[in-house]
Amino acid sequence: MPQGEQTLATLQSQHKWRFFRSGGFDQVALDSAADLQHLHELDPKLWTVLNCPTTGLEFDNRTAALLDTDGDGQIRVPEILAAVRWCCERLQDADIMFQAPGLPLAAIHDQDAEGANLRAAALRVLEIVGKTDADALQVSDLADMTLLFSPHHFNGDGxxxxxxxxxxxxAQLITEIIQTQGGQPDRSGGEGIHSDSLNAFYQQVEAVVQWHAAGGSDDPQFCPLGDNMAAAVxxxxxxxxKVDDFFVRCQLAAFDHRAADALNPAVAVYDVLSNKAISSADADVAALPLAAVTAGSPLPLGEGINPAWTSAIxxxxQRVVEPLLAAKGKHKAGHLTAEQWQQxxxxxxxxxxxxxAKPDTKVHQLELDRLQAIVSGDGKERLxxxxxxxxxxxxxxxxVDAVERLVRYQRDLVTLxxxxxxxxxxxxxxxxxxFQIGTLYLDQRSCELVLKVSDMARHATMAPFSGCYLVYCTCERQxxxxxxxxxALTGGDVDELMVPGRNGVFYDxxxxxxxxxVTKVVVQPVSIGQAFWSPYKRVAAFIEAQLQKFAASRDKDxxxxxxTGVTTVAAAPTPAAPAAPAAVAGFDIAKFAGIFAAMGLAVGAIGTALAAVMSGLFSLLWWQIPLVILGVLLLISGPSMLMAFLTLRxxxxxxxxxxxxxxxxxxxxxxxxFGAALTGLARLPAGAKRSLTDPFAEKKRPWGSLLILLLVLIGAGLFWWFRMN
Known part of the structure; x- marks a missing residue:
């Protein structure tokens, strides 16, 4: 390994990362320029995220788009590393990435050509926005690029x-090109032309000029009607x-006389027309032949023509036949032969x-003299x-684009x-x-872990695996x-949130x-305390529901x-003579005796069971009784608490x-x-005073206290009886 590479490897190996533990895993702390310079050395397995979307975040959309170099809507690890590496290369000291937003001119590394050009562009931007070289560049200085590019100066966009x-x-030529080819957006915010529109314009101009030259409007053989040629054609x-159709029919009739009747409209066609109001504009009339078809007959130009075509003929x-034929003595008044039509x-x-062959272009809106001047001039070369x-x-x-990228990265990259x-x-x-887009206030609590949902179907599939109690909401604002x-609700009671439809307020x-x-709720345990009371709440809810059903059924019966009784009495007929009173149903003593016997057995069974429980309870020592009660409570609430503990883990x-x-x-x-910190519960401010006097509180009655006292006395009596026996 070359010495330079060995030195670099040694420096890389000497960087000491700092980690902090939170959320149950080790996370790297990014606090210094050295951390950024060595970020590419950090094992991707230690990164918390491998990619994230560019939308749906509380993060600048423009910065996200700059980071997403391949435009796939995702910011990935290689794109993050490329952005960090470029910032470290373009800055004198990468520690400025951790400082307040704003890029001083002196912070740009200008020891190479790229850096020098970047610094010169940054200085020019400062001058344009009215700042000095001592001021820091802000993202707002580059928000409107049209301010940086004057229409009176070259800006490099072609x-x-x-x-x-x-x-x-x-200037006139540029305006004419824009009128006929459309304008191209300029960096200054206006419209102009570029090479493609310039070439297309000149190609079309030359084509139109050549087309006019091929017209030969002064040649009587080419343009026999002069200025009236367009209207005549x-x-x-x-x-x-329609005229071609007429003469072909006549030729077929001459070819075979039997065809004449078939080529003229059948009588049945006129029968259909006779049953309705018709006019010369009727489509059925216009579909008939131009005139009566006979072998070798000329076309009448007046009387005998189809009424629907009278005006057109x-x-x-007037515009064609008479100017071309009548003036030369080749036209019989009121008729047109097949030979004349061919001429x-x-x-x-x-x-x-x-x-x-007329070129399809908007260049025709320019006068021919102007087009010829454009072709013969040197405007194209000058443009x-x-x-x-x-x-x-x-x-x-x-x-300027690089300056914007650097300023935005200095403000946003460390946050990302x-x-x-x-x-x-x-x-x-x-x-x-x-990813936290705001705070939801609902049911005397504030929820800080609030995320935007872009795909409800995907979210409904994945989100329940989070183990969080989730509340989905649709938010509306004028x-x-x-x-x-x-x-995510991570604290407080959630009994009132079971039914969607509740309203709250969301602050972005x-x-x-x-x-x-609220549109949907995903129920999960919120705390161990809630899980402890949930079995009793379910039993109470079940008993309440059964009592309501029983009361409703009895009320219905x-x-x-x-x-039924009222209807029977009202429907009874009036007797003609006094009738013997109906026999009154007898009192079924056996039925009621059975009912009372059953009730007695039930009360006896309950009493026996209570007596057995009390006997066993009071046979214990006094300090064992609370332990038994606690054991019973744990037996009832234990499974629910265990499930909640596993879910919360x-x-x-x-x-x-x-x-x-x-x-x-x-x-x-x-x-x-941590979940408790994500959900705030309603609490009175420190030092607040409370008045416990409620003018609408329910009146206190002694019956509840008397009942409790009676139960205590009965319990004491049973305890004494069991102890004596």
Whole structure:
């Protein structure tokens, strides 16, 4: 190994990384320039994240786009390393990456050509925005690139605007190219032309000039009708297909006299027309032949023509037939023969072919004299030189992009590293992580672990593996698109959140409030204490539900019997004579005796069981009784608490981020103490005074206290009886 490479390897091996433990795993601390310079040496297996999306984060979108060099919507480890390496090369001291946003001119390393150009471009930007070389460049100075590029100066994008030249002729030419070819966006914010639009314009101009030259408008053989040629050809084209149809039919009739009847409309066609109101514009009429078909007959140009074509034929006669044939004595008044029709077609054919070859371009809107002047002038060469000058000035423009990249990286890159290489922003609570989009206030608590949900289906599949109690909400705000979020509840009671539909308030990172409505809940344990009471709450809820069902069924039975009795009495007929009173159903003593016997057996069984329990309980020593009660409570709540303990142990952030397109490289745990810090509960401020007087409190009655006293006395009596016996 060469000596230089050995020295570099020695320096690399001497770098000592510092790690901190949080979330159940070791995370690298990034605090110095040396950490950035040696980041490429850090084993990727020790990185917390391997890639993250460029959207849905509280991170500058433009900076994320600059980091995503391949444009795949993901920021990956190689792209992070390339950005860090470039920053270290372009800065005098990489420690500035850890300082407040702002890039001083002196911080740029300018000992090579790239650095010198970068510093010169940064100085030019400072001058344009009205700062001195002692001021620091901020991201806001480069937010509007159009301010950095004046339309009166070359900016290196290869697009020239009319304002770039003082030559009125060139400015007019640029304007005409934009009118006919469309404008190209210039870095100054306006529109101009580039090489492609310039070449296309001149190609089209030359084609149009050549097309006009091929027209020969002064040649009577080419343009027999002079200035009226266009209108005449339009009238000719309007009837050409129909006239051709008529003469072909006549030729077929001459070929075979039997065809004449078939080539003329059948009588049934007229029967259809006779049953409705018709006009000369009727499509069925226009579909009929132009005139009656007979062998060798000429086309009538007046009487005998199809009414739907009268107007078009008259126009054709006036503009074409009479000027071409009547003036030469070749036209019989009111008729057109097949030979005359063929002569007309031959005379108009050259002009029609020339029109068909007309170039399809907007250049036609310019006068022919102007087009000829453009072709004969040197405007193209002068514009090409102007474009070449603009391209030659690309050094400043290219380096402005590099300046923007460096300024943005100085402000944002370390923030990304502390949410990518490690999750220190999340676990050390100094700053919110870039995936935390705000705070959800719901049911007297604030939830800090709130993520944006872009794909509900994917999130619903992955997120439950996080082990967190999750609340999905749809957030709405006037003038904004709906926002879908998921919040992790890691503290407090969750009994009232079981049913979607509750409303809360979501505050985004800009401090704007959104109306949040719960749409879905993923139930998971929140704490051991909640798990302890959950069996009793479930039993109480079950008993309450059964009592409600029993009360509802009894109420329904009574209502049904009452309704049936009233209906029976109202429907009974009025007797004609007094009738004997109906026999009253007898009291079934046996039935009620059975009921009372069953109730007695039940009470006896319950009493016997209670007596056995009390006997066993009071047979113990006094200090053993609390232990037994505690054991019973643990027997009931133990399984629920064990399940909650196991779930809380595996609660982690990874699945929540994976559901949003991240690639989390470790189990980022959310233990109970850290989870408690992510959910704030309502507490009275320190030193606050409380008044416990409630004017609407329920009136206290002695019956509850008397019942408790009675139970205590009964228990004492049973204890004494069992001790005596």
């Amino acid at each position: 697009v020239v605007m009319a304002e770039l030249t003082a030559d009125a002729e060139l 339009a009238a000719f084209d309007a009837v050409k297909a 008259t126009e054709f006669k 007309i077609c031959e005379q108009l054919e050259p002009w029609c072919a020339w029109q068909a 090409e030189a102007l474009i070449a000058q603009d391209i030659a000035a690309s050094t400043f423009a290219d380096n 590293l502390r949410n990518f290489v490690s999750l220190s922003d999340f676990y050390q609570s100094k700053h919110k992580a870039i 003038g904004e698109a709906p926002l879908h979020i998921v919040a 990172r800009q401090g704007r409030d959104w109306r949040a409505m 009574i209502e049904a019997k009452t309704t 595996r609660r982690n952030l990874g699945p929540l981020l994976d559901a949003n397109g991240w690639a989390v490289n470790t189990r980022a745990k959310i233990n109970v103490p």
